[in-house]
């Protein structure tokens with residue numbers, strides 16, 4: 001069976017589902033295809049292992065799509081403060097008390113009500129699937145992956161696992177970091193695997209949910225605390241949190257293999273004293289982390305968004321926020337392309353998408369890379385330098401707040417001076 005659409009979105013993760021919803025709202029006939037089945041949510045369920053810190057910019061975008069109210073009705077956690085500090089132990093660290101190097105970003109000092117929300121990925125995804133499904137011009141096809149794409153002169157033909165075919169003017173590859181759509185388009189990537197991996201652990205602790213998230217930097221990698229929601233009635237006075245522990249793959253493999261009690265003891269010992277008393281460790285998983293950038297964002301009738309186009313080190317939790325920015329940008333350019341009466345795969349319009357998004361994505365990649373190298377370094381002068389850097393960030397609240405407002409999505413643009421500095425950082429020749 002062959003069905004005709006304007007656009008096929010391959011991959012209904014958070015980014016693909018958002019883009020399909022927005023395009024449906026603009027009246028395009030869209031097929032949103034995913035190889036997995038629809039995500040589900042139950043209020044009594046334990047938290048999803050995958051959580052994301054969503055910026056104020058992402059919140060605005062998800063509100064426009066109509067997904068935010070549904071996400072709020074499920075569950076999410078607001079955070080108003082973000083603390084970062086260097087926890088490396090070294091003779092020189094005695095010279096610098098922790099509080100001197102600690103930087104706390106506070107919504108109040110940024111003239112904002114909050115810095116962001118921590119949301120389980122499946123909640124964002126489920127709300128977006130529902131929004132997409134409610135659009136009369138969007139057809140959601142789940143449990144049926146894309147197996148091939150044929151780029152034709154006038155239209156592309158997308159074949160699914162069950163043998164059915166979809167024709168369209170434009171195929172959007174939103175199928176994540178190991179994107180097959182990208183491979184089918186013949187688009188290569190530049191990729192650097194970091195020496196660290198990230199282990200994510202869902203835990204319950206004694207205490208209430210607070211509005212602070214924190215990250216302590218150790219030479220082996222950061223350790224972060226992301227607050228979630230209160231536990232159920234059977235665990236009064238307890239709350240859920242998501243912990244992220246970055247370390248060498250071998251060390252994380254050892255930790256993952258421990259029984260629950262031993263892992264809880266290791267976490268309690270290895271994390272800073274700020275970690276509340278843990279009462280339960282629920283689930284754990286580790287993820288390889290890589291900086292990856294597609295060499296082109298489009299080829300023929302295929303265009304890439306989200307992790308299919310770029311992945312960054314998740315240490316500042318920016319990946320899906322960048323993906324939503326790709327989606328918003330592409331959606332508005334596709335509308336303009338149609339208004340101009342052009343083919344939706346017109347190379348000039350698709351080039352504009354890349355011109356707008358590549359520099360912003362690259363800038364964030366560079367910033368995360370610089371953080372990674374600066375904080376994973378054990379050399380004493382570098383240790384001193386980064387503490388001086390944190391000290392400078394404390395001492396220069398205006399500059400710090402400008403960067404923070406951008407990182408939190410409160411402002412759309414980085415201050416011009418910071419843009420200039422990041423574009424001139426030496427030694428980091430990223431595409």
Ligand SMILES: Cc1cc2nc3c(=O)[nH]c(=O)nc-3n(C[C@H](O)[C@H](O)[C@H](O)COP(=O)(O)OP(=O)(O)OC[C@H]3O[C@@H](n4cnc5c(N)ncnc54)[C@H](O)[C@@H]3O)c2cc1C
Pocket residue numbers: 010011012013014015016033034035036051052053054144145146147174175176177180198200287305306307308314316317318319320321322323
């Ligand atoms: C440890 C960790 C922590 C992170 N924390 C944050 C954070 O705090 N904030 C943040 O912004 N980002 C964070 N990120 C990054 C964020 O998770 C990703 O950027 C985001 O999930 C990418 O979304 P996506 O929709 O582009 O891709 P994905 O989430 O990978 O979705 C891809 C979809 O495509 C589908 N698919 C794959 N192949 C096919 C096919 N052949 N046919 C059809 N469908 C297909 C998959 O089933 C999936 O649903 C983190 C990442 C990691 C690893």
